[in-house]
Amino acid sequence: MKQPGSKPTYTWWILALTGFLVAAVVYGVQRGGVPTRNSPFSEQRAADDLRTLVGLGPRPAASEAIAKARSYIVAELEKAGLKPQLDEFEAHTPRGLRKMVNIRAVRRGSKPALIALTGHYDTKIFDFSFVGANDGGSSAAWLLEMARSTASLRLENTLEFVFFDGEEAVLEWTDQDSVYGSRYDVDRRYRGGVLRDLKALILVDMIGDKDLNIKKETQSTTWLKNILWNTSQSLGYTKEFPNDDQEISDDHVPYLRAGIPAVDLIDFDYPYWHTAADTLDKTSGRSLKTVGDVVYFSLPEIDRRVSQAK
């Protein structure tokens, strides 16, 4: 057979190929249009910290494992050039007095006013093995990597990293049986006459979920939420930071009650919450970095706001 159709066939191939290339270029340009700012927050280092902490097993307040977690956190903060302090206190729990320890470290700016990045490093005590990869692990790993990645971030005000002990209830969550570390920290600052130095507090909790979905916590301070959500949208994290509301009681509440601006970044849409299945495989370093980038790129604006408020 002669192939009169062969020429048109070649033409069609060329047209199809050209069309494909044009589509690829347009798609690439569109992709390029999304801001892809990348902070120094390392997904890998954060994931390594999380693996190390989870590897210690369940880490409830006053356990041997949480003491090991504390040693690791302190050593890593020192490696990052910080001088961590331990705040030891006795907590009155429904099971009697428990020794608990908050860990704090500061990265000094030119002004003494404080912007605190916070999260809890204890895990809830259960009668099954609960390693809290997301609940207790993710916040501690995230804080460690934030402490490292802000080394060359120039802010006017001082950054403080606070790792809370005793966020979890010893029995059932009530105002008296929960957030021991943050309640103690507010009290400590108040007694020391330095509570008002704390100008803004960001709390993270359960931010390691592979399927990250952080809603706006309704009690949290509006100007902090506005800055964080504006940043998240400009970075393209619209799915991870939806414009939905939810109310959650957490370590930020004692600060709000004391009149300190505070926000809780928490993904409470987590099917493995307080179950034996809250394990490393449900988490992702990518999610830790997403929150890291959003907070990192929000800090300069929070810093400006804190400076102007004085």
Ligand SMILES: [Zn+2]
């Ligand atoms: Zn919990």
